[in-house]
Amino acid sequence: MSKRIDVSDLNVYYGDFRAVEDVNITLDAKxxxxxxxxxxCGKSTFLxxxxxxxxxxxxxxxxxxxxxxxxxxxxxxxxPVTVRSQIGMVFxxxxxxxxxxxxxxxxxxxxxxxxxxxxxxxxxxxxxxxRGANLWNEVKDRLEKxxxxxxxxxxxxxxxARAIAVSPDVILMDEPCSALDPISTLAIEDLxxxxxxxxxxxxxxxxxxxxxxVSDKTAFFNIAGTGKPGKLIEFAETATIFNNPAxxxxxxxxxxxxx
Amino acid sequence: xxxxxxLGAGALIVAVLxxxxxxxxxxxxxxxxxxxxxxxxxEGFFSYIFPIVIGTLxxxxxxxxxxxxxxxxxxxxxxxxxxRRLARGLGYVVDLLAAIxxxxxxxxxxxxxxxxxKAPYAWLAEHLGWIPIFAxxxxxxGKTILTAGIVLAVMVLPIIASLTREIFLQAPMLHQEAAxxxxxTRWEMIRMAVxxxxxGGIISAVMLGLGRALGETMAVALVxxxxxxxxxxxxxxxxTIAAEIALDFPEAFxxxxxxxxxxxxxxxxxxxxxxxxxxxxxxxxxxxxxxx
Numbered sequence: 001m002s003k004r005i006d007v008s009d010l011n012v013y014y015g016d017f018r019a020v021e022d023v024n025i026t027l028d029a030k031x032x033x034x035x036x037x038x039x040x041c042g043k044s045t046f047l048x049x050x051x052x053x054x055x056x057x058x059x060x061x062x063x064x065x066x067x068x069x070x071x072x073x074x075x076x077x078x079x080p081v082t083v084r085s086q087i088g089m090v091f092x093x094x095x096x097x098x099x100x101x102x103x104x105x106x107x108x109x110x111x112x113x114x115x116x117x118x119x120x121x122x123x124x125x126x127x128x129x130x131r132g133a134n135l136w137n138e139v140k141d142r143l144e145k146x147x148x149x150x151x152x153x154x155x156x157x158x159x160x161a162r163a164i165a166v167s168p169d170v171i172l173m174d175e176p177c178s179a180l181d182p183i184s185t186l187a188i189e190d191l192x193x194x195x196x197x198x199x200x201x202x203x204x205x206x207x208x209x210x211x212x213x214v215s216d217k218t219a220f221f222n223i224a225g226t227g228k229p230g231k232l233i234e235f236a237e238t239a240t241i242f243n244n245p246a247x248x249x250x251x252x253x254x255x256x257x258x259x
Numbered sequence: 260x261x262x263x264x265x266l267g268a269g270a271l272i273v274a275v276l277x278x279x280x281x282x283x284x285x286x287x288x289x290x291x292x293x294x295x296x297x298x299x300x301x302e303g304f305f306s307y308i309f310p311i312v313i314g315t316l317x318x319x320x321x322x323x324x325x326x327x328x329x330x331x332x333x334x335x336x337x338x339x340x341x342x343r344r345l346a347r348g349l350g351y352v353v354d355l356l357a358a359i360x361x362x363x364x365x366x367x368x369x370x371x372x373x374x375x376x377k378a379p380y381a382w383l384a385e386h387l388g389w390i391p392i393f394a395x396x397x398x399x400x401g402k403t404i405l406t407a408g409i410v411l412a413v414m415v416l417p418i419i420a421s422l423t424r425e426i427f428l429q430a431p432m433l434h435q436e437a438a439x440x441x442x443x444t445r446w447e448m449i450r451m452a453v454x455x456x457x458x459g460g461i462i463s464a465v466m467l468g469l470g471r472a473l474g475e476t477m478a479v480a481l482v483x484x485x486x487x488x489x490x491x492x493x494x495x496x497x498x499t500i501a502a503e504i505a506l507d508f509p510e511a512f513x514x515x516x517x518x519x520x521x522x523x524x525x526x527x528x529x530x531x532x533x534x535x536x537x538x539x540x541x542x543x544x545x546x547x548x549x550x551x
Contacts, residue, residue: 053440058343085442095433099455108451109441159437166441 002029002200003069003086003169005050010064011229012045012054020046021229023064025219027170032192032201034211034238037221038253042230043204046221047172050202051087052080068169085113087170088163093179094155096147096162103143105158106130109166125165133161134191153184160191164199171195173203177210189214208254212242220250280527287521293514307518308525310488314404314497315526318479319472321408321492322415327465329412330419337420338427339449350424356417365481368410373401373482380405380493394491402484405492407499410478415468422467426460427453459541466537473530476505500526 005027012020020042027033035043048054049062052073066073073083088109096105106126110117117125126143130136135157139150147158156176163171173192177185192214195201205211211218218241220234234241234250245251295303333353337346380403384395434452443451454461479502486496504519511519 051440053436056436056439081442081444084440089440091433091436091440093433095431095437097434097437097451097455099458108438109443112441112443112447162437162441 002198004029005170005200005202006065006067006070007050008065008067010046010049010062010066012042012049013059013061013063014057015059017227018229020049021231023232025232025235027200027202028217029200030196030198031216032196032203032214034215034218035202035204035221036206036208036211036218036253037230037233038223039206040226040230041221041223043219043221044174045230047174047202047204050170050172051084051089053084053089055080085109085166086168087172088166088168090156090159090163090171090173090176092175094152094159096150096155096158098146098148100147101144102139102147102150102158105147106161106165108162113166129161129165130158132164132195133157134187134194135161151184153180153187156180156184156188157191160188160195164195168199170200170202173201175204175206178206185210208242212238218242220245220247220253222249222253283520283524283527286517287524289514289517290521293517297514299515299518304518304521308500308522311498311500311503311522312525312529313488314485315473315499315501315529317404317492317497318408318411318483318499319469321405322411322472323465323469325409325412326415326419326468330416330464330468331423331461333416333420334422334424334427335449335453337424339445339453350421353417353420353424357421361414361475362477362481364410364414365478368406368478368482369402372410373406375401376406376409377401383493391490392492394494397493398484398495400484400495402482403493403495404483404497407479407483408492410482411472411475414475414478415472418471419464419468422464423457423461426457426464430456462537462541466534469533470530473526473533474501475499476501480505 007023007025007027010020010023011018023046035047037043045054045060050066050073054060054062062074064074068083068086072078096102097108100108103126106129107117107122110122110125127136127140130139135154138154139158147155150158156179160171160176177188180188189210192201192203196216203211203214215238217236218238219232220241221230222233223230234245234247236246240246241250242254245254251257290298290304293304295301298304298307300307333349337349337353341349377397377399380397380401381395383393384397387393388395430453434456435448438448438451479499483497483499483502484495485498485502485506489496500522504522507515508519
């Protein structure tokens with residue numbers, strides 16, 4: 001399953017401080033959207049509002065609407081727990097549960113939703129998810145070993161397997177390769193290309209080549225200065241953003257000229 | 260320089276521990292070579308020590324059974340549920356509770372808790388008396404091993420709560436966010452990312468609490484009207500090693516003194532054994548501790 005996200009007039013606050021101002025954007029189903037921009041421009045904060053993970057941070061709140069195929073995630077009575085089981089997330093640093101085996105890591109999210117699952121179904125799901133994350137061949141002989149024993153790149157793919165095991169509609173990735181070496185990064189990028197056949201993928205990245213390689217559309221965020229809110233400057237096809245942007249600040253950023 | 264200081268400190272601890280053990284063994288030896296008829300009770304050291312070992316274990320078990328779940332729950336409430344301001348206040352209160360001297364707990368147990376437990380004990384004896392541990396007639400003063408266990412629980416509770424709270428606060432945010440992002444509720448997140456991380460720490464905290472419960476003298480001496488070993492927890496009777504030593508040592512001389520030191524040696528061995536078991540339990544899951 002894959003769903004579209006429509007964001008309208010979204011503002012994010014930390015206490016009284018407005019971190020992100022008036023974002024309007026549509027993220028297409030079965031596509032990869034990249035968020036780029038300088039540090040502190042609010043792109044990670046904005047990403048977190050798409051599955052209400054910003055609520056973990058004390059004082060963070062949101063005004064505006066986020067529609068997942070028309071259903072507002074911020075409507076009254078919507079449980080953030082339900083939102084997060086539909087919209088999965090992969091973090092900057094690989095974070096498999098250290099106390100669980102590889103197998104249990106993959107099943108961690110599924111066990112939350114359906115308590116009892118026949119062993120054969122669970123085995124099938126583990127294999128399917130690990131294959132989906134291009135990790136099966138590397139770990140099939142050590143499924144009962146701890147996930148923390150894998151390399152960083154493998155751990156990150158394990159986290160992706162864990163996220164797709166619950167069959168979400170959308171997968172959010174917050175700089176998923178920033179802690180990885182180039183070869184592991186390439187493995188993740190290949191994986192992102194495959195994931196978009198089934199999922200809506202949103203990725204925050206500091207690496208502009210990566211955004212150019214993996215995404216269909218790119219959104220550029222920027223801030224006017226410290227203490228000012230982050231804004232969505234430009235959102236277009238990735239080729240347009242990198243080759244022929246409409247805004248001067250976008251062109252300066254993607255070509256490496258600042259200010 | 261630093262490694263020398265660390266080595267010295269480590270060696271000092273081992274040396275002190277060894278000296279204590281040596282003292283206990285040497286001073287206890289006359290008891291084992293003495294004529295069994297001369298030992299208190301007249302049937303040898305084993306029949307003297309056995310009932311009070313069991314009494315000690317009963318009191319400590321009651322204390323931990325009550326204090327562990329409550330202590331962990333209090334710690335979780337402070338670390339993950341309470342609003343930040345309330346959490347800080349509660350944290351101070353718990354730390355303060357841990358600093359109250361045991362004689363105060365003993366006085367409270369003897370003068371207030373024991374008398375207010377008389378009615379519940381009578382009820383237990385009447386309705387659940389068929390269970391051996393609640394066999395009547397209930398104590399008229401309320402000064403029973405169960406009361407002692409409850410007082411010990413109250414004493415141990417702040418230790419467990421404040422140590423486990425520190426561990427819960429250190430649970431990595433990374434893994435807590437991972438759990439939440441999978442659609443876990445707060446309680447599910449705690450079970451996935453906090454409790455497994457804190458497992459070793461909880462066991463250590465319980466062991467420290469157990470150490471206090473096993474070795475507590477004053478509170479038990481004040482609260483328990485001691486007697487021979489009996490199964491019922493709500494009649495007067497039973498005794499713990501620590502309270503026995505505290506009550507009898509001032510007037511003991513000769514063989515009786517050696518006897519009490521031997522009792523101390525037994526208590527020392529129990530504590531040692533319990534700690535080794537705990538260490539073993541913690542190490543058994545080392546591979547999954549996240550330390551690698």
